[in-house]
Amino acid sequence: MSKKALSGLKVVEYGHFISAPYCTKLMADMGAEVIKIEQPSTGDESRYHGPFPDDLPHPEKSGLFLYLNTNKMSITLDVGTAKGREILEKILKDTDIFVENNPPQMINELKLDYPRLKKLNPHLIVTSITTYGQTGPYRDYKGYAINCCAFGGVSQSLGHNWREPLTFPMSMGHYLAAINGAAATMVAILARDITNSGQHIDIAEADIWASHHVGFGVTLYTFIGREHLRNGYLGGGWTYPTGRLIPCKDGYMALCAPQVKYWKQFIELMGNPEWSQNPRYRDRRAMEYEYPEEVDALLTPWFLERTKQEHFKFFEEHAIPFAPLYNMEDEVNDPHLTEREFFTDIDHDAIGRLKYPGPPYRFSKTQWSLERPAPKLGENNEEIYCDRLGYSKKDFVELRKAKVI
Amino acid sequence: MAQYPLQGYRVVDFGSAWAGAQITHMLADMGAEVIKVESRTRIDYARLGGVPTPKDLIDKSPEAIAVAYPEHLELNPLFHLLNRGKLGITVDFTTQKGADLLRDLIKRSDVVADNFTPGVLDKYGLGYESLVQIKSDIIVVSLCLAGHTGPLKGTRGYAPIITALAGLDSMVGYADESTPSGTRFAFGDHVAATHGALAILIALIHRNRTGEGQYIDISEWEAVTSLLGEPLMDYIMNSRIQGPVGNRNTNMAPHGFYPCKGEQEWVSIAIKTDEEWHNFCHAIGNPKWTEDNKFRDRLNRTDNYEALDKLVGQWTANYTPYEVTEILQESGVAAAPFMISKEQHNNPHFRERETFIEVEHPKAGAETLYGIPWKLSETPGGIRSSGPLLGQDNEHVFKELLGLSQSAYDRLVEEKVIY
Structure with missing residues (x-):
């Protein structure tokens, strides 16, 4: 086993689906010990989400669950029961980080609110990832990823301004909230080394969209009165081509060259077509703001002559920053990602050997790694309850009978 | 300390544009001392992008504008947004003396961050291999489109290229249109920046415990693709290539x-x-x-x-x-x-959470920036200033921090090393 940056850090996850699990995966993949608490007999809802091999649902074969829960342990525990509560408290007394993504109301009902947990363990860092956060008038509103896209303001820049807006696919906001939650938690670890006390971290998915992603739109609104971001890339201010997708022989090419030198070079490489001399196609700002589709159409015949790989190679040779639009097949088979060993093969009892997508970053001394596959439901019950917490085999059977675990 | 958990950490910031700037403002928000390095020979392009440029300045380089119309470089609120809380210095590291000054600064720093195309800093003796000789526990995080190894390591590209190569844009769009509509904002930059900030924090935790620094290579492409587990697993398991589905959700309706x-x-x-x-x-x-x-x-x-x-x-x-x-x-x-942005600005929920706040800029006046979405109950951080004016902290950094005498400082200014 290689040296890990977060080894020794004890994390408990009491969450479901994407945001809390991805947050703790980020820690587990860097060496933290993550105990995932799942509801007895059902477990994390992502176990039922898929994708499944041949589309046949099976709680140990969900691609989303397998991907989000690498390097973790799973125990089943009903924290709503008195006995379950007692066990959870035992665990949390010896925990550094508690990550949860439940509605604030539910956490209050379960008496798992921060003031109570702080009394239990003042060193504990509690990271709550929710839709709207722990404060504010919408705190108790119900919300799924699409509602966060709406309220967080990202949907205003997805899709066309003459049609219905779009949600970000794949519940992407959950992942973003998770990364931000992990980063804020690491800040709290650094702070704890000095203050010797834990704290509560409140991450709202709607805030994350509204700030780091499209918060610049509010800055532009107050600065120049641009009310929305529906008209295109960065709400304008750029010159053609700023993020156009142009069809080619076998897919699409993505074009972005706000700097004039690339555009000039590209026009030259196309052989200075006659239209490029027309003043209408020399005003790159008007081209981007007013008639980008018209310019796309002028470029299309040239692009249709070659495949995306042929184009990519050509643009690479000329150092022009245009690239193909990849799909998931392209990702899995890409030679660059292959050479960087982006995908890792790991074995799993229920599903066998599969490729898993890899690291968001490469550390030179403490590498990201997948040491173990996602756990089966309650896979580590005996290890945690008997070996670590000291329950006898007899207690263990009782707990199971009472459906506490 | 109570307010600023990262107080006492110094970051030398070569970042520019979106991702490079955002990665370190997140640390500045938490109290780190982030020193942004620019030069009149190498100005952050974000000083220009995003807001309409006066017509006569379109397609002029920022360096030319710095000479002809320097005020314009201080008026872009998006630059202030992405560089809030940072100090600003101007030094030309392509000169020997400039690189030496920065090495001296890095000797007293914890983290170096950049988003150059691979090799730029190495050329001037500012790459990880050189820096580790003068500061053995330095943490260097380097971010670029495709990472620092592999056949495409030198590839350049702006944000839309990241989400295209990463495969994300192939799944964003309407189900009934043949061309995906893509993300249309700098999503790839933001994701890479957040992963980058997280990586720096993890590396700091490790360094504080073991005394060991390290080098972190971030591929913006991989930072995005690493989030696509669901469709990737579908391809890996079922050879199915997911495309745009509009607002359809297989588990929910309506x-x-x-x-x-x-x-x-x-x-x-x-x-x-x-x-x-x-x-x-x-x-x-x-x-x-x-x-x-x-x-x-x-x-x-x-x-x-x-x-x-x-x-x-x-x-x-x-x-x-x-x-x-x-x-x-x-x-x-x-x-x-x-x-839309206008409504967000006035929304009571965001107002109560201080999702947007006003920050004063010395040239541009009060501007609305996004606040800090990491709400830490005990050590919340804070935005201490707007984005820096070009070279505003030269005297502080070179004289007070590095101890240059007034005459040595003046000489370097005259020689356009500090420039």
């Missing part, structure tokens, strides 16, 4: 944006469980159509989502997005208005 009273007014509604469905039906007054067998359970609703969407849309069209939200939320149904 799920989408529904038209409301007015022009381009929309409300988002998402219903997963049967309980939520019954609450929804009740909230809208149990019209006859809700009893249709086609909608009786989740499976039927997701199968018949198009018919359902039409009927839901007919109901929402009678109300404003806020009215629909209120009616449905009262019954425990997930709904939220479609918000």
Whole structure:
């Protein structure tokens, strides 16, 4: 086993689906010990989400669950029961980080609110990832990823301004909230080394969209009165081509060259077509703001002559920053990602050997790694309850009978 | 300390544009001393991008504008947004003396961050291999489009190229259009920056415990692709290539944006469980159509989502997005208005959470920036200043921090090393 940056850090996850699990995966993949608490007999809802091999649902074969829960342990525990509560408290007394993504109301009902947990363990860092956060008038509103896209303001820049807006696919906001939650938690670890006390971290998915992603739109609104971001890339201010997708022989090419030198070079490489001399196609700002589709159409015949790989190679040779639009097949088979060993093969009892997508970053001394596959439901019950917490085999059977675990 | 958890950490910031700037402002928000390195020979392009450039300046380089129209470089609120809380110095590291000054500064720093194309800093003796000789526990994080190894390591590209190469944009769009619409904002930059900030924090934890620094290579492409586990696993398991699905969700219906009273007014509604469905039906007054067998359970609703969407849309069209939200939320149904920037600015929820705040800039005046979305109860951080003026902290950094005498400083200014 290689040296890990977060080894020794004890994390408990009491969450479901994407945001809390991805947050703790980020820690587990860097060496933290993550105990995932799942509801007895059902477990994390992502176990039922898929994708499944041949589309046949099976709680140990969900691609989303397998991907989000690498390097973790799973125990089943009903924290709503008195006995379950007692066990959870035992665990949390010896925990550094508690990550949860439940509605604030539910956490209050379960008496798992921060003031109570702080009394239990003042060193504990509690990271709550929710839709709207722990404060504010919408705190108790119900919300799924699409509602966060709406309220967080990202949907205003997805899709066309003459049609219905779009949600970000794949519940992407959950992942973003998770990364931000992990980063804020690491800040709290650094702070704890000095203050010797834990704290509560409140991450709202709607805030994350509204700030780091499209918060610049509010800055532009107050600065120049641009009310929305529906008209295109960065709400304008750029010159053609700023993020156009142009069809080619076998897919699409993505074009972005706000700097004039690339555009000039590209026009030259196309052989200075006659239209490029027309003043209408020399005003790159008007081209981007007013008639980008018209310019796309002028470029299309040239692009249709070659495949995306042929184009990519050509643009690479000329150092022009245009690239193909990849799909998931392209990702899995890409030679660059292959050479960087982006995908890792790991074995799993229920599903066998599969490729898993890899690291968001490469550390030179403490590498990201997948040491173990996602756990089966309650896979580590005996290890945690008997070996670590000291329950006898007899207690263990009782707990199971009472459906506490 | 109580307010600023990262107080005492010094970061030398070669970052520019979006990702490079955002990665370190997150650390500055938490109290780190981030020193942004620019030079009149190498100006952050973000000083220009994003807001309309005066017509006569379009396609002029920032360096030319620095000479002809220097005020313009201090007026872009997006630059202030991405560089808030940082100090600013100007030093030309392509000169020997400039590189030496920076090495001296890095000797007293914890972290170096950059988003150059691979090799730029190495050329001037400022790459990790050189820096580790003078500061053995330095943490260097280097971010670029495709990472620092592999056949495409030198590839350049702006944000739309990241999400294209990463495969994300192939799945963003309408199901009934052949061309995906893509993300259309700098999503790839933001994701890489957040991963980058997280990586730096993890490396600091490790260094504080072991005394060991390290080098971190970030590929913006991989930072995005690493989030696509769901469609990647589908391809790996089933050889299925997912494409754009619009607002369709295989587990939820209704799920989408529904038209409301007015022009381009929309409300988002998402219903997963049967309980939520019954609450929804009740909230809208149990019209006859809700009893249709086609909608009786989740499976039927997701199968018949198009018919359902039409009927839901007919109901929402009678109300404003806020009215629909209120009616449905009262019954425990997930709904939220479609918000544009203007509405977000005035929204009471965001106001109470200080999602947007005003920060004073010495040249541009008060500007609205986004606040700090990491809400830490005990050590919340804070935005101590707006983005730096070009070279505003030269005297402080070179004289007070590095101890240059006034005459040595003046000489370096004259020689355009500090420039």
